[in-house]
Amino acid sequence: MIVTIKDVAKEANVAPSTVSRVISNSPRISEKTKKRVREVMEQLGYHPNFQARSLAAKSTQAIGVIMPNSAYHAFQNPFFPEVLRGISTNAHTNKYGIYLSTGSTEDEIFEEVTSMVQGRRVDGIVLLYSRVNDKTMKFLQEADFPFTVVGRPDENEERVTYVDNDNIFITKQITNYLIKLGHTNIAFVGGSLDFVVTIDRLNGYKLALSEAGIPFNDEYLVNEELIKENGKKAITSLMNLQSPPTGLVTQDDLIAYEIISHLENMKIRVPDDVSIVSFNNLLLSEHSKPSITSVDIAIYQLGYEAAKCLIEIIKNPDLLPRRITIPTKIIERKSCANNKNISM
Amino acid sequence: MIVTIKDVAKEANVAPSTVSRVISNSPRISEKTKKRVREVMEQLGYHPNFQARSLAAKSTQAIGVIMPNSAYHAFQNPFFPEVLRGISTNAHTNKYGIYLSTGSTEDEIFEEVTSMVQGRRVDGIVLLYSRVNDKTMKFLQEADFPFTVVGRPDENEERVTYVDNDNIFITKQITNYLIKLGHTNIAFVGGSLDFVVTIDRLNGYKLALSEAGIPFNDEYLVNEELIKENGKKAITSLMNLQSPPTGLVTQDDLIAYEIISHLENMKIRVPDDVSIVSFNNLLLSEHSKPSITSVDIAIYQLGYEAAKCLIEIIKNPDLLPRRITIPTKIIERKSCANNKNISM
DNA sequence: CTGAAAGCGCTAACAC
DNA sequence: GTGTTAGCGCTTTCAG
Secondary structure, three states: OOOOHHHHHHHHOOOHHHHHHHHOOOOOOOHHHHHHHHHHHHHHOOOOOHHHHHHHHOOOOEEEEEOOOOOOOOOOOOHHHHHHHHHHHHHHHOOOEEEEEOOOOHHHHHHHHHHHHHOOOOOEEEEOOOEOOOHHHHHHHHOOOOEEEEOOOOOOHHHOEEEEOOHHHHHHHHHHHHHHOOOOOEEEEEOOOOEHHHHHHHHHHHHHHHHOOOOOOHHHEEEHHHHHHHHHHHHHHHHOOOOOOOEEEEOOHHHHHHHHHHHHHOOOOOOOOOEEEEEOOOHHHHOOOOOOEEEEOOHHHHHHHHHHHHHHHHHOOOOOOOEEEOOOEEEOOOOOOOOHHHHO | OOOOHHHHHHHHOOOHHHHHHHHOOOOOOOHHHHHHHHHHHHHHOOOOOHHHHHHHHOOOOEEEEEOOOOOOOOOOOOHHHHHHHHHHHHHHHOOOEEEEEOOOOHHHHHHHHHHHHHOOOOOEEEEOOOEOOOHHHHHHHHOOOOEEEEOOOOOOHHHOEEEEOOHHHHHHHHHHHHHHOOOOOEEEEEOOOOEHHHHHHHHHHHHHHHHOOOOOOHHHEEEHHHHHHHHHHHHHHHHOOOOOOOEEEEOOHHHHHHHHHHHHHOOOOOOOOOEEEEEOOOHHHHOOOOOOEEEEOOHHHHHHHHHHHHHHHHHOOOOOOOEEEOOOEEEOOOOOOOOHHHHO
């Protein structure tokens, strides 16, 4: 019923190894026999068995993608499909399949990764997040297993290959943009400081402030999670500060929309009263009211390069680690205005 | 370096077959030896090799998820991460992995599916779309390979297991909602008629019209793709009809946002001048201006059930095909109003 | 209750 | 250029 390499070999009057070589298109086989074997394969409807091939060749032709499925990384966020699309496009052109893992907790992720690695389910792994002191990443390093990460690793930066934006720089830029519009009371809305991306962006923000001689005020630090839990409360308390912010640096357009909605409920207008800048430049941000000034971080590219580097490493494990920086672009729209209070 | 079942066997003074039985928790092994073997496994850091197991047992413990990566299925749409989350949650609790395939064209998808099936990469497949006359689905049926689909199959409905909303009914309902508000000029914005979901929803829409005695006008049929390509043009020509619509039934909140944005540019107010209803109930739709009345189709559930049914079929191939209908809910918000022209 | 041994379908030396 | 053969690591009869 199942047609194997032996059946093909018999039918084509060659040895199984010859068929195997035809499959891998070995140059040591004459075009004539290649042609004949391929015809038989076609005729018999032969398809190589991945498991058997993996077992014998010790390569699975699949890469694992670790995608945190947590409250932190809101799943309704288009970030993930977009990176995935990048990864899968590259993987596919290199004939690699994608094995997806979505753990909810750190332990679950760790468990899945170890079993993927030890059980040889995949040839390499791309990590879609970078958190401080991550045992999964440590495990991967210690096991010397091929992996790349989307984001900057917390530790051993020089020893892992990763793809990232220059988050410090770009956040400094976008904060400067607000400063140049006359804003000095600028809040930073970000995710957990367990994630390196948050740390980097916060540093960029602080850098811009300090270069402009604006003191850092930690009342202006808002945790994204608080907004997701109870946005109204979080925004209310922010705007009820003695000197409420007139500018907001947000990490994600989705959060920006939500904040704007709450502000409007409080009769605070964007951009008239408060200016807001954000990241990710979702398609939608062009059409929202107001349209949002957002940093395009080239999500697709991030995924594409991460897969590309990973496959290079798989093919040549001695490759030196490297950092790929994906350029970003500030897309200026209508969510920012000059600070009205500038003369105060 | 790699610890195999033999190493464990030697260390525990049993035969490899015994270790194998311990792994599958065979009742024929005494608790005593189970315990001992497990200790050795732990101590040696043993992890079973998936490939070898698959090859010998002819089961991969992985399900394939086919996700069309096309312009039609805008990838920035949160639909996919959300179904995926449902699928992966269920798969994971059943100890199945997820193998992802994202083809861009019909042929690419077909190619990937055949190779997944014939190459025994997966034990079953969930199809994340249903299109008219789909050769991939036909192939799966003919090969008698376990699969489920999210959406209603075009053909052989009674012979495949699928998970869907009652799209005809719910679209009729939501159209009725508009009719009850006094709208008679109601446009339908939908995707390609190659997709069964579009066909069903269009039928629901037509049903509502006909029951209300409103003639169907095909000038009110707008193709979603046109909006994605050139929304401005599409909306302009719709609103410049002799009698422009005062109500809109849209297939996706994302499209709704975009339409609203174009309408506002034309100084047409939502909901004052035009009412709009939509599907998917994205998180965001609560915060958009105006907030959108949308059908919650329980995307997560759709995925969860599709995976559940698939795994049941894999475990018991003789199971009869069945249809799972996931209930929907209309979430009323602020994008609709009574028709001002009602007295005209 | 446990062991021995024969594969699963393929690849990769090693021959010739 | 092509064939022979010995595994890859596991499961599964069949014995005992």
